[in-house]
Amino acid sequence: MSRHALELCTLLVNDIYGELSSHVLSTLFRYGRLTISQLSQKSHLPLRQLKHGLVVLIQQHLALHYTSPDDGITYYEADWMSSYSLARSGKVMRLAEERFGEAAGTVIANLLTQGHVRVGDLVDAYGLSAAKAKGNVKGGGINREVNGQAKFGDVGIKAEHQGLTLSRLHSIIHRMLHSGYITQVTEEQFWPITDYQNDIERTAKREHFSGGVKGPKQKQELEEMVRERMRKNREVVRSKFGVDSGSRGIKRPASDITARGRGKRVKIDYGFESGYTKGDDTEDTFVDENLVIRVNHEKFVVVFRNQELINLSEKRIGSATAQVYAELLRRLEANIDRCKDNLAPVGESDEMEWGPSISTLELSATLSRDIDLVNSIGKAPIVKTEMKGQKFIVNSRKRRRLELEDDVVGDASSDEGESDAEDTDSDDHWGDEDFDISMQDNSLVKNQKGRMAEIKRHLQLLAEDSYRFVRSVGNRGLGEWTVDFDALTGILKQAELESIITERFDGVATRLVRILSEKGKLDEKQVSNISLLKQKEARAALTLLYESGFIQLQEVPRDANRQPSRTIYLWYFDMERCRQLVLQDCYKAMARCLQRANTEKQKMHPLLAKAERTDVVGREEHYLSKIERAALQSWKEKEERLLGQVARLDRLVGIFRDY
Amino acid sequence: MSRGGRGGWRGGRLGGPGKIAGADVPWAWDPDLKLDYTPSQLYPPVQPPVPAPLTHPERLQVSLYRHLRDRIHEGPLYTVLGDSHRVGHKEASGAGQIDPFEGVPTYSMRYVKKKRKLPRLDTRPYGEVADLARASWVRRLLKYFPKELWSTLDPDSTAPGGARSSKKKKLTISTAHANGLSEDEWASPDPEQGGDGGLSSKATLEKRKGMLNSLLNDEEDEEDTKDGVRNADDEQPEEEEEADDDFEDEEEEMAGDYNAEGYFEDGGDDYPDDFDDGGGADGEGWY
Missing domain, CATH: 1.10.10.10 (Winged helix-like DNA-binding domain superfamily/Winged helix DNA-binding domain)
Structure with missing residues (x-):
């Protein structure tokens, strides 16, 4: 890690957790792995203060620790990646809010404030303990809401929170656990990765190589075994709540995915606002009270990457296609836990087969009906009320034209040929004769088939772009698609x-x-x-x-x-060198932005101290003059711009480092 | 570019165009090139690029970030070492340290936000669960911290039999959304507190002030840091002292309603080691 990254992380921690934490952390950054007495020496802090600082860092997952089983000495290390993700906390909260509703946003915010938390404690802190909830789950909810309104009305808390019942809170947590946005805390997560690796290596050696590891072949075997075990441990935690990541490569029956996907869609669309009743409030969505949870930044990065790809496709092709692409990526997301997998099996050369895929049929089940699929490509049918038959003729003509274009594209790039052939194959399946038959069917089926064809055309557009947004991998369910994220x-x-x-x-x-x-x-x-x-x-x-x-x-x-x-x-x-170059520039620029924000804050110090006085807070109108209020406002705007710039630079860091 | 400097000069003189130290170079010598030897301006005017204004989602992100930051600043973990406290130097004391302009105590200083030098770690629960078999409290979250920090985290954890302090701790969280009146909403609204009868807005304000004061009350902390290294074991009596700050009094004044649920500290369960020290009512549940 570079000097600038170090500076940035220290500034971020200073900004959020204050001077003691950032001082301890920067000492750890500069000296690396230290014991507590060494740390006390290097940081010039008394032991008591240092211990408090370390507790905060560990609580917030900013520092790692490992107690060696041999000598019982505890070593501390800084975790700069998680300190960096503090810069992302705004994005993370916004995303959670978008996906799961405002209540989920506050849950994530609370998790970020607390580091890790026991579900039971969190529920208690919300004032919804399990003992009292017994009444609330069955019909008592409304009474509670009324009480809540009377009580919090003047504090200005939004109505939504008064409706937050125990079961809702649990199901929010459950859903985020299921989709991987929050994760269970395990002791290994507090260890530096090398220590974790060594720990597993030790057990593996003890169990399988009691005579010592001999030769390069056994060494490789051991290495593979260690990776395998680490991966397994990770997946055990994940599969407890979420998608069984072990079956990633195996195709699930279509009905299963469709059913699940549809259910999910309903939840997201109608969330807590209206239709959140029955089904989800059942007992099985209750999360174990003793479970300890934290925010899983890795998963959020996956979503950020998808957003970048969607933006790119929108710029390249168009908004309707981008919406189709967004849905496709969102569906694939469930099977992707992280962007870069260090523990992926080495021997698996056929990376292509490994990626999750989705068929057109499955996709169409959850795709929003509001997207204008027809009019967004080529020439639209003139009038909607026209004879259906005519419409299809127009469509099929258009399709032929599209095929012609395909051929041109296919000729231009040689390796397109194969997938192109597949595409035309599957096209034949939906050829003109199909539409002739469907004309005699009822209109619902017709609509459905037409819609399917439209979705498929959008997907083909994505596949035929020189950026290869998607790749066709088969004909199951009217064409199966995957995304090559690396490329x-x-x-x-x-x-x-x-x-x-x-x-x-x-x-x-x-x-x-x-x-x-x-x-x-x-x-x-x-x-x-x-x-x-x-x-x-x-x-x-x-x-x-x-x-x-x-x-x-x-x-x-x-x-x-x-x-x-x-x-x-x-x-x-050299791309790699440029990548590093830009990354360092980004870190530096982000650090400078934060420093500038600090300087601006220092300038405002007397006024800010006044504004923060306990008698002034909440009664600014009364205590602060007009000029003072204007100055505060302008400072807030300045800081907003600087922090906004940090967020924009963070996007670049994501592209050049994480995705 | 040291080679280009000296060698290039000599090359230009001796070897003619396009040569360095007499040898031909693949790049051509440019006879039209007129070098500008006038000294450059020390601070030439620079037009800094102006970034595009923030979009709505970006502003939302920033406001969420700031909201989170404010909440952590108001919470128990935020620390300010301050200018006077230079790390690694003995803190000087005496009249020389007093700032003649702002150091003189004034009435309004009562309201100034106190700075904390040590995080208050005893304000949150560490997964306390009753272990019925051994009649003690097991702190599930402590296993995530190294053993040498346990006494810092929770002085009770090292007490014999894993006794539990009489107050029930609670996370200080916010259930309010960031987009609202964010400054006012940081306090964790607790249904138990005012469950019987709504509080007037003034009372709420008073209450929050009281909480803020007690949260930020760190006089003991300051003394401790002056003492330097301390043995963790002899901290325990002090920690109890801290609990007896003025906070209780304020609590009793304004919302001293009889609360059946909170009469027995933890809902009336009768574990043998759970004694009632007659301290404050449920008010301490705020932490």
Whole structure:
């Protein structure tokens, strides 16, 4: 981890948890793994204060600890990734709110405030203990709401919270556990990953390699075994509540997914506002009171990645297609727990088969009916009230045209051929004769089939784009689709980098970078030939790019003397280096934003201290002058802009680091 | 670019265009190039790029972030070491340290938010569950912390028999949504507290003030930090003292209603070691 990342994390923790925590954490950052006495020495803090600081850090999962079984000494380590995710907390809360309703947003906020929490304690703190709830679950809910209104009305708490009953709270927690947004806390999560690994390795050695590990083959076996066990442990925790991630590759019967998906949809659409009754309030949604839970940032990252992809597809193709894509990604999300899996089996070369997939039929079950599928592609049928038959003829014509286009695309890129053939195959299945038959069926079936075809066309659009948003993997359920996230995130990175370069330099520089990334290492002359630039212009742009580190220069001497005149100079572009470069810039910029916000706050200190006085809070109108209120307002706006900038930079960090 | 500097100069003189130290280089020498040797301006005017205004979702995110931050600042974990407390230096004391402009006590200082140097860890439960077999309390959450910190977390945990302090602890959470009147809503509304009869808005305000004061009351903490390293075991009496702050009195004044549920500290269960020390009523449940 770099200096800037360290600085940023310290600032974030300072901003949220105060000076003691950030001081202890920055000491851990600078010195690495320390025991408590070493830490006390390095941080110049008295032991009592230090212990309090450490407790806060562990409570919030910002520091890790491990007690060695050999000597019983506890070591502490900083967890910079989780400190970084503090910057994401706003996004996380907003997402939870969007997906599960406002009450879920506050649950997530409470989890973030508390670090980890026992479900029973959380319920108690909400004032909904299990003993009292017995009455409430059966019909008592309304009374409670009335009481609540009388009591909290003047405090200004939204009506929604008064309706929060025990069973609702439990089912919110259950649903978020099920979909992986919050997770069970296990002791291993508090250990540094290497210690965890060593711990498992020790047991594995004891059980299977009692004679010691000999030779590279056994070493590899052991390594694989350790990974396997770590993965298993992880999945045990996950599968207790959620999707059985072990069966990721296995296709579930369509009916199962459809039924589940449909149920989920209903919940999300009507959430708590109206239709949240029966079914979900049953006993089985109650979560064990002794379960300890925390926010699972990994899963949120998956959703953020999906949002980026949806935005990209909207820019490339269109809003209706992007909506279809959004639904597809949302359905796949259930099977994806994290973006980058360090523990994925190594030997599995056929990565493609591993990814979760979904069929058109399954997708159509949950796709919102509000999306205008028909009019968003090509030429729409002229009038809705026209004869159905005519409409289909128009459609089939359009389809033929689309197929023609497909062929052109297919010719252009050679590896498209196979999937293209599949597409046309499945198209035949929905060919004209099908529609002729369906004309005689009732209109419902017709509509359904037409809709299916429309969805399919959108999916094909996504598949045929040069970015390959989806990939067709089979014909089950009218075509089965999967998403190659690795390739797509590569594209995301490239696109983002190009826009950064365009912003910083100009279009010429971007052109050169694109040429270099496509062709590999090139001589200056070749660069100018391909880019259709004068050598002098090309050189100026290349030098600028070289100076800021986006491209590299390699010297290849033609003889042993390494004379400059007998040396070939090759320009090349290295994505990994650029990625690191941009990432460091982002960290630095984020840190500067936070520092600026601190400085602005310092400037405002006397006024802020006054505004925070207990007699002033809540009665600002009375105690603060007009000028003071205006100054406070302008400071708030400044801080909002700075924090907004941090959130925007965090998007880049997501693209270049997490996705 | 040291090679380009000296060697290039000599090359230009001796070897003609496009040469370094007499040797040809693949890049051509540019005769049209006119270098500008005038000193550059020290601070040239820079037009900083102006970011686009924040969109609605972005503003929502920021407000949620700030709301979360404010709540943590008001909660028990936030600490301010302050300027006077330089880490690693002995804290100087005496008249020299007093700020003549702002250090003089004034009436309004009563209301100034007190800064906490130590987080208050005893304000939250650590998963206390009764272990009936051994007639003691098991703290389920403590296992997530290393043993050497247990006494810091909860002084009772090291007490013989795992005795439990008489007050029932509660998380300080908020059930209010961030978009509302966020400043006013941080207190955890507790149905037990005012369950019988609604409180007037003034009473609510008073109550919250009392809570804030007691939450931020850290006089003991300051003394402790001055003493430096302390043995964790002899902290225990102090922790009890802390519990007896002015908070109870305020509680009794305004909402001292008889609360049947809270009369026996924890709902009337009768574990042998659970004694009633006659302290405050259910008010302490706020933590």
